[in-house]
Amino acid sequence: MSVKRISTPLSEQDVMELKAGDNVLITGVVYSARDAAHKKLVELLDKGEDLPVDLRGQVIYYVGPAPAKPGQVIGSAGPTTSGRMDAYTPALLAQGAKGLVGKGSRNQEVKDALKEHGAVYFASVGGAAALTAKTIKASEVVAYEELGAEAIRRMTVEDFPVTVVNDAHGNDLYVEGAKKYERVAGEG
Amino acid sequence: MREVHVDTVRDHIRDMCIDANYNLGDDVVQAFEQSLKIEESPTGRNVLEQLIENARIAREEQVPMCQDTGFAVIFVEVGQEVLFVGGDVKDAINEGVRRGYTEGYLRKSIVSDPVERVNTKDNTPAVIHFDVVPGDKVKLTIAPKGGGSENMSTVRMLKPAQGRQGVIDFVVEHVKTAGPNPCPPTVVGVGIGGTFEKVAWLAKKALLRPLGEPNPDPFYAEMEKEILTKVNDLGIGPQGFGGRVTSLAVHIETHPCHIASFPAAVNINCHASRHSERNI
Structure with a gap:
């Protein structure tokens, strides 16, 4: 299995070269945010105020980690279901965010916004x-x-393994992957 | 009557919360290894390898396998000759959850009110299902349930005329709709029969059965196999990236039902199919 390596912040070119199905290792800074933080960020934008983080080129990771044990940098930290962030996502892409990491399907508005703003949706396991x-x-x-587990964290990652689900060209791994391996009744 | 002190229950529950979240069952790890043999998608195989490695790290370093350490769903089978002493057994169970989630560095994911949504900060209260059984023992089972997979659950009141095929179509269609969201490869719990609330409970209960153990009734064992094949033929694959292994198992639990009714329910478990069991 081939793997691409990318560093954050992401450039226009980084994004355009990524294709649905690519296995990618991310190195650099990513920002954590899930439901409650998204709500607060979009409320600020609605009021015309600045965000606490400059999102240009940045990657947002939908995660609410477990508490760190003594000696740990962070507790267990896998992705949460991305669909709950759909309502807020186009507004954050308009602010320049180039990458989103979570798990599960996105709605059409998000997929359209990824194309419009040139950004990519990754899933981690x-x-x-x-x-x-x-x-x-x-x-x-x-x-x-x-917000506790839901606070916005600046995380420095090294070789964080993700897979491109929705690229900036309109491809969707969840649709294409299932189609590729689907067995229709009657087939061997 | 046999006396059981509620502090004993509390201490077991504390340990079980931690055990279930750190130590994935051998049956599930074996199912990952079996899946590696049949998975054709390279990305799917990579996911399965990550899950095996993740379970190893969690067990060796004694950390939660998933950051979503779940809602503490607890089944208590109380022998009718048992007398709880020393306090309220529900309070003791919740105290055990409080200690387990705090002392075990588990995430606190419960809000006190579904609309107001303020975190209780100690993962209480638990959801507790009591049952009275013969004898003088107490059996405790905890199944921490993640939000992502729980959200992909459903109950449908089918028509009796829909029969066996109706249930199969309902389950397969539902797994297809859930797609990548419940963190496949999943375990699919199916309840059939009873009433609206009973069938949901059956679907949950079905998830407690060890993987690889079919329904004791050959009719339902065969149905489990057929649904599993159909679900895996959907091609959703590990994490929904496409592949052969969408689910590790399908478990059916049934109950007699009303002449007019044919309820069915699906409760999906993510691959972190966690539980811990103790007998007092």
């Missing part, structure tokens, strides 16, 4: 959270500490 935590080398809360 849901439930492989102890393994993923090992690729996170540093983590600090940068906004909304009161």
